[in-house]
Structure formats: C-alpha cells, structure tokens
Amino acid sequence: MDGYIRSARIHEYNKPLELDNIYKPVISRDEEVLVKVGASGLCHSDLHLISGEWRNIIPLNLPKTPGHEIAGWIEEVGTSVPENIMKPGDLVAVFGGWGCGWCIQCKSGDEQLCAFAKWPGLSSFDGGFSEYLLVPSYRFLVNVRSSEVVPENLAPLTDAGLTPYRAIKKIKSILGPGRNIGILGIGGLGSYAVQYAKILGGGSKVFAMDRSESKLELASKCGADHLVNLRSIDNLVDRIRAQTGGKMLDVIIDCVGTDKTFYDSISILAKGGCVVIVGLFGTAAKIPIAMTVLNEYKIFGSLWGNYNELREVIELLNEGRIKNHITKFRLDDVNEAIKLLKEGQIIGRGVLIP
Ligand SMILES: [Zn+2]
Ligand SMILES: [Zn+2]
Structure with a gap:
C-alpha cells in the first residue's frame, strides 16, 4: 500500500507484538532524516519494555514500535541537512540517546x-522494528561510508557492540600483562565484550563466564582465554582461585546485572579490583562493606556509549578487527525471535530484517 509501512508494535503490555500497516513518517522539521x-x-x-516491567520509568503511549539498535539507508533528508555530511542512499548507524x-x-560528549x-523505541519516539524510522536530527546518525559493511552487522554495534566497549574503556588503565578480566554473561553484549577485552586489555587474560556451553563456545571463538561454565562448577571462588594461581580477577564486566551476579563478581575480585555493571536484570545488590574497604574495590555503572565511541566501534568493524555473531529474523517473525531471546536460545545477537 502506498504511503503505508509495516511496523511491529506493542498494543498491550506482555502480549505478542502486532504487525501493523501504519502511515509512513513524513519529514516536518529541517534537521530530520527518514x-x-x-x-x-x-x-x-526490549523484553523489559514489552512486558510492561518498565512502564513506570518509561511510560509509553501505546501502540508503540520498539527497537533501539538500528542501521539503514537514508531515504530523505530535511532542508538543513548538509549534503556533504548526509544524503539519500547513504548507509547510517543510528546513535541512541538523543540528547x-x-x-x-x-x-x-555524553549525550546518552x-x-x-x-531513545528510539524506548521513549515517545518509535523505534526500528519497522520499515522506516524518523530521526529528529542528522546529528544522531553516523555515516558509515564503507561498501563492505552491511546493516545487520552495523545495527548491533549501536548498543550490544557499544555498551561493553565503553565499559572496558573506563577501566582500561587497570588492565595489562598479568591481569585478568572476566566477562560475566555471554549474551548479545558478552561476545563483543570478550573481543574488546582482547583489543583493549594490553595482554590481560580473558575469562568468559556463562551457564550455557554454546555461549561459551562463542566466547572461545571471540578469543576468550578461559571458559567457566557456571552451571557445572561447584564453587566459583575456588575455581577462579585455582585458574588464576590465587590472583583472582582484576576486572569483571557484569553483562547480566542481577543481585547474584554482582555478589559473585565481588567474591572473585582481586585487591583493587573493579566491577563494571552494564546488565539490567536485577533491582538491588548488597555490597560487603568491609571487603570493599579493605580491598579498595571499585564499582562502576556504565550506560550505552557516546557518539564518538560509536564511531570508534564502527571503525573497528571497518578494519575487520571485530566480528559480529548474529542470528537473522524476518520482521514477520518478531514474536518468535522474542520467545527465543527470552528462553536464552539466541547465540550472539538476534537481528530483525524488515
Ligand atoms: Zn543534554
Ligand atoms: Zn539495548
């Protein structure tokens, strides 16, 4: 149908998304880009959003299109978008965190x-589970200018491949030869985290920790030095002590973020060690005060990445220094993809292709 596009939208919380034909967005402001x-x-x-768990922190006027990891081609630009920066046909990555x-x-520089x-798909703005996305300003796009890169490899870099990059950059000064970094949770973010730990870690040994053997296999492909299957070991502390010769881990990137993963992280930290939390599964965690003081633990939160960090990870992709591990789904199969993600059955990142 002319003038209509297909979008997968939330009509009711905790229900399957509905595939709707909606009006194609129209540019109405000078800086906008379609x-x-x-x-x-x-x-x-997206699961937190769709289930309604976040309805108080991100109130939505339903129906709403989710999706905040987006890449595509410029279709149309507003009158003030400089032609030498962006023009129709260009491949772009959409930076989230429209400040x-x-x-x-x-x-x-930290608009996030x-x-x-x-965020597109996490605010009043519709997201990318759709054939088209209206972006309020060209300032929120990165023009990729590469004939090698395809959107399905680019889209995950705007969140899954960006968030762990910022997290590891934050604690880079702790890493180096003889140091150990643990990546806890090898989901969408974890496979990138392992790669960045190798690239930025200055020779640190990388420990990948997960409950799934197939996800640990992926971590191994990404360059992890040690694999720790959390399902099959008896005692995590003993295991890490044995594997590090008693040194424990200097940094842990917690890509899960539950009370338990946080507590586990603290229990396997080296003196002066640091936990960076990027996962959002939990609500609150207890910090052991004495251990934290005596060992000078550092605890950081890290949110997404900024625009320049997105440019950096795209450059790493352009140079072939990072690999994407994606599973493609048609937009029509969005609810099947959501079900598999919930069950932890997607290895790497699930990507919808409209
Ligand atoms: Zn601001
Ligand atoms: Zn996300």
Missing part, C-alpha cells in the same frame, strides 16, 4: 547521559 531500516537488533531491554544538545553532559535523552 531512514529506511536495514536491520534492527533485538535487546533484553538536548546544550546541557553539561551533551556538551561533554543527558537528563532529557530520548
């Missing part, structure tokens, strides 16, 4: 930390 979606990654955050542009966080930041 993107023909080439691929849209499927994230655990206000003038606050201290935005001005320092803007108090007014809006």
